[in-house]
Amino acid sequence: MTWRFVLGFVGVVAYVLLRPSALPWVVLLGLIGAFLYFAYKSPPRVSLTRVLQTSRTFVGAPLEVRLSVRVRSWLPTLLTFSESVPLTLIADRVAGVTGLFWGVSEFEFVYRVSPNMRGSFSWKGSSLNWSDPLGLFVRDAKVMAAEDSRLLVYPSMHALELPDLVRPLIADGPRARVWGLEDAMTLRGVRDYVPGDEARRVHWRQTARFGMDGEHFNRLVVRELERVAATGVQVHLDLSDSGRSGEVYLESAARLAASLLRQAFDASLRVSVSSLTAATVSGTGFSALEEALAFLLVGHAIGSEWRGAPRRRRQ
Incomplete structure (x- = not known):
């Protein structure tokens, strides 16, 4: 961009030297250009409010995002706003607006996103481009929302036809006539x-x-x-990255672990999950299941050898 201004300046100087009578017009155009350059150097005031339908979801489960944009410009401004969605979230449409703004303008966008990967994701700054009405000086910046929008994506779950597997894993409970x-x-x-x-x-x-x-x-x-009867189920994840194991097989393990935990939770059993380095607190409440699922969404393969599952803590 700099070399274009230098080349233009050299051309204007050469033109003035050849035709001195054009100097007043050149000065006038220079003043107008300087005014546009400094007047539109600062971005217009843009405020964002992003509301997620839920802050927790599962892989493949779509959710709605409501975005409110308020633009305030003291001068006529060419503006382009585009919402930036995390790459792991597939949006059904592009939320954005382009046009000439002056004064206060408000917009509201509603779009849906479908997560295709487990993890914790947050919206970064949205893209903002603005310039003077003539489009001579174009600038860009990132606009952040008033509050950080973070989405927790748990592993997806699938149906299990294992009626006698979950309950006998830890047989330390009372007598039962059917399961155990x-x-x-x-x-x-x-x-x-x-x-x-x-x-x-x-x-x-x-x-x-x-x-x-x-x-x-x-x-x-x-x-x-x-x-x-069993009173609880503890799922242990081997995060060691040896041989063909790794992120690919870990995704299947995370889905299976989430499905086992959900089935155990529905059976009113204590649930927990562990790895070689950490473990969640065992419990029958929704908070215990939520903590276990949160443990699964951040688990990644590490280069460590298998050392066996840790002993279960009695409560």
């Missing part, structure tokens, strides 16, 4: 055999009491053991 880990030392009773029961569970003494019809038992019964 079987206690081989405690016999609840016997019941009729159903297809799928293991042969080792057949109670031969009770079966013999019903007699036989030829080569077949009249009634086949099996042992029914007591179950110990």
Whole structure:
């Protein structure tokens, strides 16, 4: 840009030397140019207010963003405003305005964004370009909102068809009749055999009491053991970056961990998540689930060896 002004200045000086009568006009144009340069050096006052539909969401779950823009300009100004959205958030439209502004103008934009990656993201400064009405001196700047807009994107969840996996992981709770880990030392009773029961569970003494019809038992019964319910589920993430493991496999692990935590939370179990360096507090409240999901959204692969899951803290 500087070389253009230098080249123009040299051309004007050469023209004045060839035609001295044009000097008054050159001086007048120079004064006008100087006025436009210094008068539009400062940007117009632009205030932003950005309101998110929610500050927490999941990967792939769209949310609405409402943006209010207020422009105040003392002089006629050519202005272009464009909203800058984080790269990991896919916007359905471009929020912005272009035109000649003078005085106070207010605009409101509503657009939707769809996160495609977990993490914590914040809106940076929006783009602002302004110039004089003739477009001679164009300048740009970044405009920040009055309050920082930060969006927490948790890993996406998927359905799990694991009815007997979540609850027996930590079998330290009270007796349960339906879910939990079987206690081989405690016999609840016997019941009729159903297809799928293991042969080792057949109670031969009770079966013999019903007699036989030829080569077949009249009634086949099996042992029914007591179950110990789980009180909590702790998901451990191995963040070591060895071999083919890393960010790609970690994304799948984060989605699976979030799904397990959600299913355990729905079953009123204590939930927590841990890595080699940190762990969340176990609990049954929504705050415990929120803390565990927040732990998952910032987890990244690190170059460390596997050392096993830490011991669970009793509460």
